[in-house]
Amino acid sequence: MVGADTHTGLARREVLRGIALGALLPALGGLAAPLHAAELDAEGPGERETSAALLRQMFPHAAFAPAFYDEMAGRYLEELAARPEALAEHRRGLALLDASYIAPFAQLPAVIQRALVARVDQEPFFTAYLMRGAELVYRDARVWDALGYEGSSVEYGGYLDRGFDDIDWLPGAGEMQ
Amino acid sequence: MTTYSLDDSSVFVVIGSGAGGGVLSRELASRGHKVVCLEAGPRLTLGDIVNDETEMFNKLTWLDPRMATGKPDPRFPVWGCKTVGGTTMHWTGACPRFEPHEMRARSTYGDMPDTTLVDWPVSPEDMAPWYDKAEMRMGVTGTHGNPHLPPGNNYKVLEAGARKCGYTDMDTHNMAINSVARDGRPHCRQLGFCTSGCALGAKWSTLYTEIPAAEETGNFELRPGCMVTGLEVGEDGRIASVTYLHEGQSITQKARAVSIAGNVVETTRLLLNNRSERHPDGLANSSGLVGRNYMRHFTIQVMGVMPGKVHFYRQTHLAGVVRDERAHRPERGFAGGFLISTVPFTPEVLAKNMLVGGWGRDLTRVLDKYEYLAGMLLTGEDPPQHSNAITLHPEARDANGLPVPVIHYEDHPNTIAMKEYAWKAGRRIYEAMGAEEIVEMGDYIPATHNMGTARMGEDPKASVCTPYGRTHDVANLFVSDGSLFPTAGGCNPTLTIVALAMRQAQHIDGELRAGRL
Ligand SMILES: Cc1cc2nc3c(=O)[nH]c(=O)nc-3n(C[C@H](O)[C@H](O)[C@H](O)COP(=O)(O)OP(=O)(O)OC[C@H]3O[C@@H](n4cnc5c(N)ncnc54)[C@H](O)[C@@H]3O)c2cc1C
Numbered sequence: 001m002v003g004a005d006t007h008t009g010l011a012r013r014e015v016l017r018g019i020a021l022g023a024l025l026p027a028l029g030g031l032a033a034p035l036h037a038a039e040l041d042a043e044g045p046g047e048r049e050t051s052a053a054l055l056r057q058m059f060p061h062a063a064f065a066p067a068f069y070d071e072m073a074g075r076y077l078e079e080l081a082a083r084p085e086a087l088a089e090h091r092r093g094l095a096l097l098d099a100s101y102i103a104p105f106a107q108l109p110a111v112i113q114r115a116l117v118a119r120v121d122q123e124p125f126f127t128a129y130l131m132r133g134a135e136l137v138y139r140d141a142r143v144w145d146a147l148g149y150e151g152s153s154v155e156y157g158g159y160l161d162r163g164f165d166d167i168d169w170l171p172g173a174g175e176m177q
Numbered sequence: 178m179t180t181y182s183l184d185d186s187s188v189f190v191v192i193g194s195g196a197g198g199g200v201l202s203r204e205l206a207s208r209g210h211k212v213v214c215l216e217a218g219p220r221l222t223l224g225d226i227v228n229d230e231t232e233m234f235n236k237l238t239w240l241d242p243r244m245a246t247g248k249p250d251p252r253f254p255v256w257g258c259k260t261v262g263g264t265t266m267h268w269t270g271a272c273p274r275f276e277p278h279e280m281r282a283r284s285t286y287g288d289m290p291d292t293t294l295v296d297w298p299v300s301p302e303d304m305a306p307w308y309d310k311a312e313m314r315m316g317v318t319g320t321h322g323n324p325h326l327p328p329g330n331n332y333k334v335l336e337a338g339a340r341k342c343g344y345t346d347m348d349t350h351n352m353a354i355n356s357v358a359r360d361g362r363p364h365c366r367q368l369g370f371c372t373s374g375c376a377l378g379a380k381w382s383t384l385y386t387e388i389p390a391a392e393e394t395g396n397f398e399l400r401p402g403c404m405v406t407g408l409e410v411g412e413d414g415r416i417a418s419v420t421y422l423h424e425g426q427s428i429t430q431k432a433r434a435v436s437i438a439g440n441v442v443e444t445t446r447l448l449l450n451n452r453s454e455r456h457p458d459g460l461a462n463s464s465g466l467v468g469r470n471y472m473r474h475f476t477i478q479v480m481g482v483m484p485g486k487v488h489f490y491r492q493t494h495l496a497g498v499v500r501d502e503r504a505h506r507p508e509r510g511f512a513g514g515f516l517i518s519t520v521p522f523t524p525e526v527l528a529k530n531m532l533v534g535g536w537g538r539d540l541t542r543v544l545d546k547y548e549y550l551a552g553m554l555l556t557g558e559d560p561p562q563h564s565n566a567i568t569l570h571p572e573a574r575d576a577n578g579l580p581v582p583v584i585h586y587e588d589h590p591n592t593i594a595m596k597e598y599a600w601k602a603g604r605r606i607y608e609a610m611g612a613e614e615i616v617e618m619g620d621y622i623p624a625t626h627n628m629g630t631a632r633m634g635e636d637p638k639a640s641v642c643t644p645y646g647r648t649h650d651v652a653n654l655f656v657s658d659g660s661l662f663p664t665a666g667g668c669n670p671t672l673t674i675v676a677l678a679m680r681q682a683q684h685i686d687g688e689l690r691a692g693r694l
């Protein structure tokens with residue numbers, strides 16, 4: 001995908017398997033949730049911290065505070081509370097991250113976190129969290145502000161008089177039509 | 178408001194109120210024929226349309242279960258609408274014509290293994306006046322005196338890059354979006370939410386064009402919330418009535434003749450699911466071809482992180498086109514061609530599409546440059562294959578008790594070769610403009626263009642419908658959507674669906690007047 005050269009392009013366009021492609025449309029993220037059942041473990045310590053740290057590894061933006069990831073992780077865990085099988089699967093995944101090093105995942109340096117995440121990124125709990133996480137994070141108005149997306153424009157009469165054609169860096173701009 | 182009784186066997190029943198059904202309804206009603214249009218979805222107003230993709234997706238989209246095998250997503254293979262107006266609510270409004278060589282695909286491309294390529298039974302010369310009528314009806318920009326839409330940022334980047342690559346055939350495209358106020362609707366104000374329904378009504382959608390115009394004739398009744406399940410064949414071998422579900426009740430409407438415009442998947446399901454002694458393999462399926470030769474166009478994207486800001490979301494989704502690669506030039510390693518047009522994404526949809534290719538900095542590095550992104554969509558011809566087919570699941574049933582449609586689709590090697598070439602062509606355009614980073618995105622979008630499955634032709638053994646979209650097997654049954662396409666061409670299908678529906682309406686009118694229907 002990103003930075004793919006023409007030879008490896010196709011393979012790198014599809015790094016993650018098992019993502020429901022239909023889920024890429026707005027509102028269908030739920031399709032990516034794992035379907036199979038799992039045993040329900042007791043809540044582990046630091047479930048929210050690990051979830052927040054993982055979300056930050058998935059979508060690391062320097063401009064977003066840790067509290068933002070924590071808030072979104074909390075929302076995800078709240079959603080999972082109503083779906084015991086998915087929650088159990090999520091906990092099983094968090095345990096993989098927490099058990100694989102001397103300190104809890106959330107306290108590890110980012111570079112080590114990243115390596116650990118790379119080992120689990122084909123797990124159903126991961127792809128489910130990734131897809132729903134993308135919705136939670138990128139549907140948030142604060143994130144839109146940070147990224148520079150202006151959203152709905154109907155109430156301002158559209159972008160017609162608000163910069164739809166204001167590009168100024170093109171060579172010979174304006175002479176081409 | 179006009180209403181017809183369920184016993185009135187003189188009404189023409191149209192199933193579906195989208196591009197095909199909406200246009201056919203209006204054409205027949207305005208010629209004085211009584212029409213009842215049965216539409217599964219609800220009737221919204223402009224006031225229901227908001228600038229929120231998620232909310233509108235849930236309001237408009239066809240979400241009844243579908244399955245797929247092969248390449249598409251197994252649970253959501255097709256993207257369409259269930260609402261009055263059909264997928265003309267989601268659509269982006271691009272209205273190119275088929276090229277003459279595409280309507281002569283078999284003669285032009287020659288023998289292509291594992292395909293059922295044919296020439297259209299309608300010649301480009303026959304189609305030309307109907308294209309004119311369709312363009313005038315829809316107010317297509319760049320045709321018949323309708324000015325082009327103004328060029329915006331995303332298009333300007335595409336155009337500048339394309340010129341550097343030696344391309345010359347480009348503009349802001351032929352769009353069924355008003356560039357000036359006309360037809361009682363305002364001009365586009367560049368809201369940038371075209372696929373969520375146009376809150377201004379600047380984009381042509383049958384919800385607020387063909388349907389109200391049909392109602393004004395006094396010969397038309399729209400019945401929203403009516404999901405057709407049955408087509409009953411009488412003693413004489415003709416369709417005698419149509420049965421539909423409305424608020425949990427099964428209702429039967431008598432009919433003089435019927436046309437189905439359910440957007441390919443539903444059209445196929447309706448035909449295959451109506452089996453009888455006379456039609457053991459489904460209605461109008463003596464050829465065995467109903468559901469076969471299912472086609473879609475590939476839709477791949479290339480995003481470029483440009484050296485300056487673009488704000489690609491600030492304009493019509495499809496804001497311009499480069500046509501140079503549309504030609505048939507076999508030296509590129511494939512038959513047929515593709516169009517290059519613009520596309521924007523909201524941060525959410527961009528993130529979701531990109532994360533198929535990875536997470537972490539690979540993803541957020543691009544999202545952090547959101548204001549600098551330019552985007553293009555590449556769509557190309559898909560040759561018909563007998564093995565690409567829509568069938569009915571033997572056991573799985575939806576909430577209405579109907580068998581779930583199963584779509585099987587695989588890319589033909591010609592398509593794979595074209596896609597590889599198209600990615601490179603797209604990449605070159607943004608490279609020429611000094612892009613810092615280029616993101617190639619795969620063919621992930623569920624099918625938006627559906628074609629084939631009830632192809633028209635002269636030979637009843639090799640086609641389902643006549644060149645006027647009348648089924649060979651049942652004299653008073655018609656098909657009025659993309660199912661009719663014998664081949665897919667290298668462009669968006671809706672203008673052709675509309676032109677065929679207008680042409681079909683004239684044929685039906687003549688047959689009704691001559692007492693043959
Ligand atoms: C995001 C998106 C963008 C697009 N952009 C373009 C574009 O730029 N240019 C282009 O040419 N095309 C575009 N298309 C495709 C275009 O929308 C379709 O080609 C067109 O709408 C098809 O018309 P139709 O009448 O066959 O089907 P639809 O417009 O889908 O209408 C079918 C209607 O039939 C109803 N129906 C189905 N089954 C039943 C039943 N059993 N009983 C009652 N009612 C039923 C449905 O609810 C629906 O309202 C786009 C599509 C999408 C999804």
Ligand code: SF4
Binds near residue numbers: 378
């Ligand atoms: S950009 Fe134009 S056509 Fe698209 S939604 Fe806005 S006003 Fe309608």
